[in-house]
Amino acid sequence: MENEDVNIPNTIAEIPKIIGGWVNVPDHLKCKLDLTKIRLKPSGLVQAQVWNKYTWIDLYDINETVPKNKLSEKQLLALSVGRERLKIARTCDQCKQIVNISDIKNVEVGKFCKDCLKELGYALQVHEEET
Numbered sequence: 001m002e003n004e005d006v007n008i009p010n011t012i013a014e015i016p017k018i019i020g021g022w023v024n025v026p027d028h029l030k031c032k033l034d035l036t037k038i039r040l041k042p043s044g045l046v047q048a049q050v051w052n053k054y055t056w057i058d059l060y061d062i063n064e065t066v067p068k069n070k071l072s073e074k075q076l077l078a079l080s081v082g083r084e085r086l087k088i089a090r091t092c093d094q095c096k097q098i099v100n101i102s103d104i105k106n107v108e109v110g111k112f113c114k115d116c117l118k119e120l121g122y123a124l125q126v127h128e129e130e131t
């Protein structure tokens with residue numbers, strides 16, 4: 001019965017070693033830390049190893065990666081709180097419009113979009129930068 005199990009990990013001996021350090025590592029091979037930085041994790045087998053100071057570092061093909069695990073509950077909460085805060089900070093107290101953070105100004109009685117500020121009679125003490 002033919003049953004090719006692709007999940008059998010490489011044995012240590014099979015893994016090609018890249019001699020001469022990181023300069024000799026091709027662009028498509030990344031270590032786990034590199035991948036983590038770009039929110040990926042390996043889905044394939046170790047492609048090679050490179051010597052890094054005192055140990056062999058596993059390298060993975062960047063084409064064999066998947067997005068890193070979902071954020072933790074805590075991270076998700078922090079994100080949503082941050083988003084909510086930003087949304088609130090961008091919402092005009094008067095017309096409830098959500099505008100760019102640069103288009104909303106805090107005054108004594110609240111924060112308002114440019115239009116509402118004018119309506120409320122506030123002189124805009126901002127440099128109107130025409131883009």
Ligand SMILES: [Zn+2]
Nearest residue numbers: 092095113116
């Ligand atoms: Zn407004």
